[in-house]
Amino acid sequence: MLKVQEIRELIKLIDQSSIDEFTYEADGTSVTMKKSSDNPVTAENAKPAETIERSTETVKSAEPEIHAEQKEDSILTEKTAADTQADFDHEIVSPMVGTFYAKPNPESDTYVQQGSKVEKDTVVCIVEAMKLFNEIEAETNGEITEILADDGELVEYGQPLFRVKTK
Structure with a gap:
């Protein structure tokens, strides 16, 4: 199992990279991290799978999938964010x-x-x-x-x- 500090380091590395999604599995435990982006994924701006190699580990991001549900979720998230912003200064x-x-x-x-x-x-x-x-x-x-x-x-x-x- 990953320690909290290791998870934080992974978050920083993924945040600084171009990876949109990351999954780590070990001993029956899985950790998945996804970046949220302001640009919805469309066929025109979808990126192919990317690979980053560090020492003996290989980290792969999955090719983005396009679903109508994801678009609806992003619209709801945008509305919620706009509503929340109005509630505080x-x-x-x-x-x-x-x-x-x-x-x-x-x-x-x-x-x-x-x-x-x-x-x-x-x-x-x-x-x-x-x-x-x-x-x-x-x-x-x-x-x-x-x-x-x-x-x-x-x-x-x-x-x-x-x-x-x-x-």
Whole structure:
């Protein structure tokens, strides 16, 4: 089984390459990664299968397939993305790599919920890094429209944690 760090490295390599889809299988476990693209796949811009060789491994991407369902899904995804963008003006992002906590301790209520009003100095969560608990402030006045991280989830630097509709 792949370790989390190995998966992250694969994601970075695939993101930087021209591969659109990647599948890794070992010991009965399968990991599949697909890039989303802004351009829908058509017969004119479909790429042939590509091969990248690294040491003894060969990574192959499958030739893109065209399905009516995929086109409908991409249209729905575009509409959902447009609707989501209208719901917020600002994203509160993680200033560091660490563990996201939505409440100060396990027995307490969460700092904020969807619909909560926040001000610039309102603490919205904690990100633990190297045994230090860092309180994250909203840095803007507004209303929380979406919470993007789960309690106890590992978060990356710059990862959006909350979406806020500013006043």
